[in-house]
Amino acid sequence: MKFVDLAKYKFIIEPRYYFYSWSNSPRILGRESVAKALVRAYSFLPKGYNFKIWDCKRSLKTNLEMVKSFQRRLRLMYPKASLKKIKKILVTFCGHIPCPVREKRLDTHRRGGAVDLIIVDKGGNELYMGTDHDDLTPKAATDFFEKKKRLTATEKIARKNRRLLKRVMSKAGFKNYPIEWWHWSMDK
Numbered sequence: 001m002k003f004v005d006l007a008k009y010k011f012i013i014e015p016r017y018y019f020y021s022w023s024n025s026p027r028i029l030g031r032e033s034v035a036k037a038l039v040r041a042y043s044f045l046p047k048g049y050n051f052k053i054w055d056c057k058r059s060l061k062t063n064l065e066m067v068k069s070f071q072r073r074l075r076l077m078y079p080k081a082s083l084k085k086i087k088k089i090l091v092t093f094c095g096h097i098p099c100p101v102r103e104k105r106l107d108t109h110r111r112g113g114a115v116d117l118i119i120v121d122k123g124g125n126e127l128y129m130g131t132d133h134d135d136l137t138p139k140a141a142t143d144f145f146e147k148k149k150r151l152t153a154t155e156k157i158a159r160k161n162r163r164l165l166k167r168v169m170s171k172a173g174f175k176n177y178p179i180e181w182w183h184w185s186m187d188k
Helices: 032-043 060-077 083-094 153-171
Strands: 003-005 029-031 050-055 114-120 183-185
Touching: 003 032, 029 032, 032 050, 032 153, 060 083, 114 153
Parallel strands: none
Antiparallel strands: 003 029, 050 114, 114 183
């Protein structure tokens, strides 16, 4: 499997996990097939828009650091929840814990087949999506605003922007992890 540095393409790179000291490298690598599909998705964006990429191929060390951080956050969010409940929520966002060393599925971060990203406008500003990346609440679900009956003006903007992301990524062959609007993967 060939991995490429996504900085070689037109995308904006923001290696959040490097900034958090969870990763030793600021480079964001992905499978070549994923990079080519991202270029295709980019071609469907409105003129002047771009992708900001936060993560793609992830080491086991980075995965484990992320899991530990999420677990701490969930304990703060739900101080009265049992450890069983916290682990259930954690598995929803992180998969099997501890993360498998030899992941076989191609569409995972460990195999360079999943990408976390957002769309930015002509000025380089992130489009409003209603939550931040790695939000651990039900509001992070891609279709969260589709299911609400009454939306505020900002929620309508988030819904519109999530629809745009979903349209361009799906058209390029990516599949979304439905509980995370930012997470898109390919199994090729």
